[in-house]
Amino acid sequence: MTGITQRLATFAADLRYQDLPAEVVERTKRLLLDITGIMIRARHDAESSPSLVAAVERLGLASGPCSVPGDRRTYAPTAAALINGTLAHSLDFDDTHAQSSLHSSAPIVPAALAAAEMGNASGKDLIAAVVAGYEIQIRLGLALDPSDHYDRGFHPTATCGVFGAAAAAGKLMGMDADGIQNAFGIALSQAAGSMQFLADGAWTKRSHVGQAAQNGLICAAMAAEGFRGVREAFEGRAGFFAAYAPNPDPDKAVAGLGRTWETLRLAVKPYPSCRYSHAAMDGLIALKRAHGTQAEDVEEIEIGLPETGWKIIGDPEADKRNPKSVVEGQFSMPFCAAVALREGGMAWDDYAKHIGDEDTLALSRRVRTVVDARAEAEFPENMSGTVRIRTAKGDLETFVAVPKGEPANFLTDEEFRTKFDGLCRPYLGGDRRDRLAEALLSLERANSVHAVMALSQIRDG
16 A cells, blocks of 8 residues: 555544544543653652663753753753653553554653643644644554564564554644655664563663653754655555565554544553463453462463463563563563562562562462463454463353453543552652642643653652
8 A cells, every 4th residue: 555654644633633533532631640640650660760760960961941850950862762761661651452462652742741741732722733643653553564563573662663653743743744654664673672671671671662762852953954755655565664664554544544443452560470471461460359269379380472472471481480680570471470469469569579589589480381272362452361270279260351451441530540549659748749730630721741750750858
């Protein structure tokens, strides 16, 4: 199909707040609440944050007009986009889209926030820009086929995210379709994100999402000033589809554009780990509650996953059973299963408690993961999981098709606030936390995004 780049650019440029269905607006505000809470906690508790901020300081970018939630100061726009994008993905607690196997808010919202604060945009402007970014990033992921993309070693959150970030930032800069098309053409040379971090627990999964936000912002600014990008960024002979996946389906990038809202298919995580682990964790927690199963009762746990998920959180088995860092724990099904069974849930603070804990690791070594036919049949529509527990008292089994947080099994408003409050509580007092949450959940009434983001900053005293 030809003209895909132009059609996506036109969609982004022409999308208006008043064109959005009410349910898309409401969902977007909740996603913004969710990602803001994650950024606040990660600014202080993610082990990668100090070196990231120090690098920004070294580069002379630690002053400017743009906010970093949970910080005391403001930054240059590119630095804010980089920091916020990295923070948003540092806890692996951010929203996901099952069919395209990517995260949306982490690369897109930080670029949009920086652009919004640069231009003192309104809440309505921000919502429309973020939705444009979501829709474009997700559709590119669908067109690539996430399994093929992963097999080539790419992380679609970042590779597709830079285009969503460019669209959102460009829209907030007031660019027309031709300008956003130029931004896409520039961003083609910035689409990056390697899955090699799985080999050694590196922090690069976090930073390449932040770099997607930063690069999207930069590409939009370059295009806004007249810098020329390639015209066929997606469908060209050496464009995104041809270069990044062997069997793309370009039609998926524009199918139902402006009528079917992929934003409504974004899921919110109840646990801070790879989304592929969540169905099995739901199953383990349910079995524990129903049968009183304790870690000491377990002889073996078998977790069944779709093949794409198994490759990420189940293989190689020996390494996954013995994670040595938070990143390795986030992508270890055996570790996450052990924590879920021991705790009856999983929160961010559980990493500090369980990484290196001998009882948890001993239980991890009794977990094995396999490719499960039922989970594979549900994929990519759902990231499902099967759980089988063998105990001296008998065997237990369950299958979870739709994990908690998916649109068909979504978080309640109370669960959103519980997650947000739990993340922010150590760093934002109750009154300030409530004011921030209320401002985000009524964002369409805000005349200034900058004023809303000011509520997310830590104040001395």
